[in-house]
Amino acid sequence: MFSNINKPQAFTTQGLEIGALVIATIANPRENPWAEGKDRPALICATHGDWIVVEGFTTQACRLNGDPREPVPDWQELGFTEESFIWGRCVAIPAYNVTRSLGWATPELASKVIEVAGLPDSDAIALLVASYSNAKRGPHGTK
Secondary structure: OOOOOOOOOOOOOOOOOOOOOEEEOOOOOOOOOOOOOOOEEEEEEEEEOEEEEEEEEEEOOOOOOOOOEEEEOOOOOOOOOOEEEEEEEEEEEEHHHHHEEEEOOHHHHHHHHHHHHHEEEEEEEHHHHHHHHHHHOOOOOOO
């Protein structure tokens, strides 16, 4: 399912923490099977070796079938430039697809992602704990 052809040999998830908001290259094959991916904001929900599990965000309020997406709570506080919505499903991507850090998820965002994406209990607990731990850093770094 995933190709390691272009994977840098020394890259790992080191430094990519659960609860981090990042820009990552993510494909959306459910809505576009030919997608090569595009850079979009995402929340790191879990890490597994050289792979991370992320929930992506979009400016599209509805899926292609017309179903509405859940809005990102406090999107302006998080530094998003326009109203954004939660994809509603997590995807695994290679860690090297992360291009930069945006800051940290708030407990409100973590809770909404857990609710919408249906994370496994262990990942949900880790994300919620990380969001409360990082709350003192503020959404854009250290306070």
